[in-house]
Amino acid sequence: MKIALSGSSGSIGTLLKKYLAKEHNISTISFRGKQDINEEMLVNRNDVLIHLASLNANLTSDSDRLLELDIAKNAIKYCKKNEIKSLIFFSTSQVYGSESLKDKPFKETDPCHSKTLYSLAKLDCEIFLSQECKENNINLIILRLCPFIDIKSNSKIAFLGKLAKNLKISIEFSKANINTRSFLTERNLYLIIDGVLNLIRKSDLLLHEKINIGDRGQVSTNEIVNAIAAAYSIKPIRIRVPKIFELITSKMPVIRNLYQNLTSNHAVDVNLAEVTLGIKLLQTKQSILND
Numbered sequence: 001m002k003i004a005l006s007g008s009s010g011s012i013g014t015l016l017k018k019y020l021a022k023e024h025n026i027s028t029i030s031f032r033g034k035q036d037i038n039e040e041m042l043v044n045r046n047d048v049l050i051h052l053a054s055l056n057a058n059l060t061s062d063s064d065r066l067l068e069l070d071i072a073k074n075a076i077k078y079c080k081k082n083e084i085k086s087l088i089f090f091s092t093s094q095v096y097g098s099e100s101l102k103d104k105p106f107k108e109t110d111p112c113h114s115k116t117l118y119s120l121a122k123l124d125c126e127i128f129l130s131q132e133c134k135e136n137n138i139n140l141i142i143l144r145l146c147p148f149i150d151i152k153s154n155s156k157i158a159f160l161g162k163l164a165k166n167l168k169i170s171i172e173f174s175k176a177n178i179n180t181r182s183f184l185t186e187r188n189l190y191l192i193i194d195g196v197l198n199l200i201r202k203s204d205l206l207l208h209e210k211i212n213i214g215d216r217g218q219v220s221t222n223e224i225v226n227a228i229a230a231a232y233s234i235k236p237i238r239i240r241v242p243k244i245f246e247l248i249t250s251k252m253p254v255i256r257n258l259y260q261n262l263t264s265n266h267a268v269d270v271n272l273a274e275v276t277l278g279i280k281l282l283q284t285k286q287s288i289l290n291d
Contacts, residue, residue, distance in 0.1 A: 001197060002045065004029050004084065006075065007052030011150055012090070012189065016050065019190055024197075031074040048086040048200060050193075051075045059118050068121035069128060076132045086139040086200045086207075088193075091126055093144045093182070093212060093268050094119035098260075102180065105218065105267035108144075108210050130208065139207040141196050146182040146214030146268055148189070149224070149288070170229060170236040172222045174243055175263035180218040182268045185287035188215050195277025209276065212268040216281040221262050227285040 001024045007013040008028040020026050027046065031053050053071055055064055072089075079087055096106040097113040114120045126142055133140035192213050200207065219227070229236050274281055282290070 001025070001047045001201070003027070003197075004046040004049045004078070004082070005052065006031055006049070007054060007090075010052060010054075010056070012148055013052045015150075015186060015189065016052070016193060020193070029078065031071045031078070046082060046084050048088060048197065049075060049079055049084050050088045050090075052090050054090075055121075056118070059121055061117070065117055065121040065124065069124050072125040072128055076129065076136075076138075079138055080136060084138070086141075087129065087133060088141045088143065088196055089125065089129055091122045091142050091144050092119055093146050093214070093266070095123045095126070095144060096268075098266065099264045100180075100267045102265055105180075105182065105269040106212065107269045108212055108272055126210070134208065137206060139200055139203070140209070141200070141207060142210045143192070143196070143213045144210065144268070146184045146212070147266075149183045149185050149228075149284070168234060168236045170222070170225055170238045172225075172238055172240050173263050174240070177220055177222045179220050179263050180265050180267045181221060181224070182214040182218050182266065182270075183224060183284050184214045185282070185284060187287045187290065188213075188281050191279045191281060192273060192277065195273075195279045199277055211273050211276060212270050213273055214268050214270050214281075215284040215287055216270060216274075217283045218267040219284050224284060224288075227288045231288050 003020060003024050004027050005017055006029050008017045017026055055068055059068060095112045095114050096110055098115050100106050112123055114123045129140055270281055
């Protein structure tokens with residue numbers, strides 16, 4: 001297939017560009033800072049646009065939220081101008097809200113309660129793209145992405161994993177031993193994108209799907225940190241943070257958000273992804289240990 005890829009310089013974009021180039025014709029495109037889609041953005045007639053471009057952590061104000069929507073508008077203009085009939089949009093599972101109920105992972109049918117600027121901006125884009133794609137007969141697959149685990153990245157989880165690797169210590173919070181979180185690992189990313197492309201290739205009907213994407217099952221924060229350490233063949237010394245210290249530091253403004261991110265529940269149901277895409281996803285620890 002001929003695939004246009006936006007956001008190819010990000011962590012996921014870099015991986016997808018390299019992976020998809022093995023079997024597909026890949027061209028990269030940037031939508032940032034473009035006021036209009038001009039002739040320079042015309043390329044070989046692609047079959048699919050994978051839209052990953054986003055401000056991500058740089059999204060800090062209402063004006064940034066509007067800019068994120070402008071990027072999505074340029075993606076649609078690009079599809080129209082190049083007669084692209086399929087769009088894959090990477091959204092976020094945060095559109096459901098920051099925290100899920102214990103033992104009740106988010107499903108695609110659940111209402112959205114976005115709270116952060118980032119998730120609100122992604123939901124804005126979902127609504128806009130849904131309307132535009134229906135009006136222009138463009139296949140739309142919205143992938144609601146769980147936090148992506150790349151043990152080489154600078155994410156909070158990866159940082160704790162690197163502590164386990166380099167210092168041979170594992171810092172454990174009591175709540176992070178019982179919380180449930182969903183992640184997406186590299187192996188499952190490839191399974192999912194292959195499944196989506198196969199769905200587009202085989203379908204004779206106009207597609208309009210919202211799909212949670214992540215690993216099968218959920219894990220606690222402490223489990224994922226120890227899995228990363230195990231991937232490096234390290235058995236770290238476990239240091240349990242005293243509950244009183246957790247209570248005090250969790251009230252401090254500087255640490256509160258970090259503590260909440262590491263100890264809260266945020267789980268999604270991926271059954272629809274497996275059924276719709278015809279794939280069998282790996283569990284998080286299994287995927288990390290097999291990389």
